[in-house]
Amino acid sequence: MISIDTDVVVIGGGQAGLAAGYYLRRAGHRYVILDDQPTPGGAWPHTWRSLRLFSPAEFAALPGWPMPPWPDGFPPACHVVDYFTAYEERYNLPIRRPVRVTGVHRDGQNLVVSAGEHTWRAQRVISATGTWQQPFWPIYPGAREFTGRQLHTVDYRQPSDFAGARVVVVGGGNSAAQLVAEISTAAATTWVTTRPPRFLADDVDGRVLFRVASERAAAIAAGLPDPGGPASLGDIVMVPEVREARARGVLHALPMFDRLTPDGIAWGNTVQHADIIVWATGFRPALTHLRPLRLRERDGHIAVSGTRALKEPRLYLLGYGDWTGPGSATILGVGRTARAAVAELDLGA
Structure with missing residues (x-):
């Protein structure tokens, strides 16, 4: 030693x-x-x-x-x-x-x-x-019975890896939106979120988010009411790829499914087949x-x-x-x- x-x-x-x-x-x-x-x-x-x-x-x-x-x-x-x-x-x-x-x-x-x-x-x-x-994998009923592939954001590399597959992307943040934008160019893609996605204005980028975070920190340090940080503006930055996906009409998110089935996901009695689930869950x-x-x-x-x-x-x-x-x-x-x-x-x- x-x-x-x-x-x-x-x-x-x-x-x-x-x-x-x-x-x-x-x-x-x-x-x-x-x-x-x-x-x-x-x-x-x-x-x-x-x-x-x-x-x-x-x-x-x-x-x-x-x-x-x-x-x-x-x-x-x-x-x-x-x-x-x-x-x-x-x-x-x-x-x-x-x-x-x-x-x-x-x-x-x-x-x-x-x-x-x-x-x-x-x-x-x-x-x-x-x-x-330390990727976070939420626990959902049926996850162990699902026979397709389950990936996390850390495993994603490029959309061509999903060519021809039926893909479900789970998550309501920046990573999820960007993965939906990319994967949907190569595969049938479904987006599910626990709450409706909140998109920032097109002209809001990291510069604005950093300024808002700084203003919030200064207000709290001064004992003033919390004005709300970047999260108060929304969750998803409209980078060019996401804006392009919006123009294609693929940024429609469905509510979170109830469970996984052996070959897909389900909301009550409604079942949708899936080959791959990507957990963009932070x-x-x-x-x-x-x-x-x-x-x-x-x-x-x-x-x-x-x-x-x-x-x-x-x-x-x-x-x-x-x-x-x-x-x-x-x-x-x-x-x-x-x-x-x-x-x-x-x-x-």
């Missing part, structure tokens, strides 16, 4: 981990970033091929260095991966990969991060593992490495003040969504919460 001492361990080398690394480097801390992926890019190398950002490149920058412009609309995932790769090199971030963290434990004044034959003893730990590795925070600390509340989250865990003040959570900072699950928004987290580390206390 090899044990290494450092000030801070960052778990996760995606956008949140890179933002944390930038501010840790600027503050002069000893730190290491542990990433379980073999190459840079976080979750972005694993998304479907056509996925694009919701904003222009200038509104998707990590701290310190803008994302290079993309000349043709909003940048694709491959452009994000190239940017993250160059960002690591530009700031010489101390990233070790692939390193899979299996647990974080208390040890006196320190936290111990375990990963195979290596352990890191640190005064502080920043967990920045995101959500992509993700949960990837926090299994924190189980030894026993910090989760009943809702599955860890209670925080800002980004600091209330039941373990040596631990910070970064980039998991609004519960760890407004817009912190976005490339641009995570920089603000990363800066606040590093400023609060209070090393040596």
Whole structure:
């Protein structure tokens, strides 16, 4: 067993981990970033091929260095991966990969991060593992009896994989709408949602959503009434692919089915055949490495003040969504919460 001492361990080398690394480097801390992926890019190398950002490149920058412009609309995932790769090199971030963290434990004044034959003893730990590795699969009657294929958003790559099939896409968010838009070009596609989908206005993109999230955070911090965040505007950004699907008339969503049958789905006595069901039902925070600390509340989250865990003040959570900072699950928004987290580390206390 090899044990290494450092000030801070960052778990996760995606956008949140890179933002944390930038501010840790600027503050002069000893730190290491542990990433379980073999190459840079976080979750972005694993998304479907056509996925694009919701904003222009200038509104998707990590701290310190803008994302290079993309000349043709909003940048694709491959452009994000190239940017993250160059960002690591530009700031010489101390990233070790692939390193899979299996647990974080208390040890006196320190936290111990375990990963195979290596352990890191640190005064502080920043967990920045995101959500992509924790897809959420809802439980519905008949799911085990369904004889077709069941996939999640993480499994989707391209519409041609579904050519000629009867496909059901489940979910009411951005991913579901984009998958319906694409898969419907190659297969008979049915969209089902638990509530009617809420489309944003055509001129609302990531820039507007980030501004609204910032205004909400400022209002709450000032003790003013909650004006509602991005969710108050709708759930689905009308990217070009979704607008094109709307023009084709394929964005009609049916209510959620009651159950799955061996060869399809059913609403009461109404049965529809299906070959493939794609569950675009979102993700949960990837926090299994924190189980030894026993910090989760009943809702599955860890209670925080800002980004600091209330039941373990040596631990910070970064980039998991609004519960760890407004817009912190976005490339641009995570920089603000990363800066606040590093400023609060209070090393040596």
